[in-house]
Amino acid sequence: MFHKEGGKIILIATFLSVLGVFVADYFLSENFPIIFKIVGALILVFLVLILQFFRNPTRIADNSDNHILAPVDGKVVVIEEVYESEYFKDKRLMVSIFMSPINVHVTRYCVNGIVKYSKYHPGKYLVAWHPKASEENERTTVVIENRVYGEILYRQIAGALARRIVNYAQEGMRVVQGKDAGFIKFGSRVDIYLPIGTPINVKLGDKAIGNKTIISKKINE
Template sequence: MIHKEGISFLVYTLVIILLLLIFSFLLLSRLICIFLSIFFVILYLFFIFFFRNPKRNFYENYEKDHNQDIVISPADGKILEIKKIFENEFLKKNCICISIFMSPFDVHVNRFPVSGKIIYVKYYYGKYAIAWLPKASSNNEHTTIVVETNKGKKILFRQIAGFLARRIILYAKKNSLVKKGDEFGFIKFGSRVDVFLPLNSVILVKKGEKVVGGETKISIIPL
């Protein structure tokens, strides 16, 4: 399935590619036209691949039975870093931050890591440094979302644009009730998502591990 954010992009791109190929066949040699055709076909197939939106399901029976909040990965990608850090925008306390890097080959749909009520949403304009650099979390274009779970835990997470990313899409609205695994946004072409967890959280992933958005359990928050 193609994500809705990619439909208009794919249509416009296809029109531009077809026009370029028509002009190339009129003005250039046949050999060059063949190479250009192959290049554009591969490029367009990559764009289709990039905007894919696979269905994801997470079943919450476990946390209901064990009276815990399970945090799932908000994005596909690789665990870039797990560290203790002071969150100074909203939580104003030390947290465990899990950073997930999304390469251009990962699914770029972002999903809520927990269920609950959105109590804070903020968008920031910024630069486009490489997403894995530490300064990217504050200097790059980014968003901050905080969800308060049904058990009263406040979980903050950020979308951070990378070097190739040029647009963050955010669907989250303050005071909305949200369900774990549902979409809250999309980032185009390479980016990062950070999740800030309480210090007593049990971390279920390690640095360098691949995670799947909407499915992989990254943490358990005891009551």
């Protein structure tokens, strides 16, 4: 299953791949068979990479207000207290998940609740792990008010390859944990800002799986 945001790109990539094979066959297959095979293999790899980037695996979330699920697939690269300057304007506990081009890039709502804030910011395209990427890169900031955790902020951040962030969250919406929240095209990261003292169930270097990995869990709230 592929994400709807990839429809146009997949069609273009498929057309270019088929065209490339026909052109290579016309000019190379008879006189340069080895080169033709190499070109054909490269075209196939290109198409497979595009298809796998926009894949959208079906994952049923274990819906609960008592835990926060990973919004994306990727690697946990930051767990630290930071000053959040856009919305809270105070210190928060940030968990950052970096997505490589081979990860699933669907963004899913990490909690149930009401969208209190949703804003898009144009910006630069620094590498996603750059310290200033969360403040200077193209990004969207979304705040969801959850019954147990209070206000949770997540930020989609474009990377050096990403050129478009898609965000479905609108202020006033009631959102459901695990449902589709958007998409980031070609390499990026997502930061989650939690209240100080929030219990964290992951550690640096962990592989997060969207809708499956529990970032935080509270008992008997």
